[in-house]
Amino acid sequence: MTSTPPPSSLDPAIAARLKRSPDGLVPAIAQQYDTGEVLMLGWMDDEALHRTLTTGRCTYWSRSRREYWVKGDTSGHVQLVKSVALDCDADTVLVKVDQVGAACHTGARTCFDEDVLPVREGSRSDVPTAGQ
Template identity: 55%
Template sequence: MEFDPKSLTYNEAGLMPAIAQDSESGEVLMMAWMNAEAVAKTLETKRVTYWSRSRQSFWIKGETSGHTQELVDFRYDCDQDCILVLIKQVGAACHTNRRTCFYTAVRDGQTVELMKPMDE
């Protein structure tokens, strides 16, 4: 059965969360938003494309930073309202130049920074 990006369940803004996970390590790297067109572009080009809510435009991960995401596998959940992209990440996934956006933890009631920015 051929996949249609419009068959997924988007929110009232036409978006759905997309979680990027390293295809080899399983590490969760980031979360961003996709609309049906971003889904289509990602599947067509194999370069992960998101929708920027602040800029109201598409952004291909790594287009300006060089920290690219190559699509390995595209999945969605049972409710068809959340995307999981398994990727090959080159460089940092986070705009703070860290490997992952999930670098802060709460442990024993304290905020703990788990990693420093990557060296350029």
């Protein structure tokens, strides 16, 4: 992408709120609307967000191919938009979807269940009390 974003039909009030990366993108998290399952992370510019808001299907910007792609157009694994929200800083988009088929390009349901890292789980006893 260039430093000047392409023209977009995104509502100017929404566009004015977005905090984009230097390449004009915001991360977009796709989440299954009824279970809360995190499915994938994609990237959107103003036009991809506009298309997502107005078509009912998730549209992303492919950083590698440098083009728009509608999730499921080639695989059939579509994301039907249920809601779209900005986070408190307006630098991330949360798209709640009804995922049809796999969300991950590998064929997995989500992009996050194949490579789970080892971690020491925290507990409430790890949280300092006030005054410490």
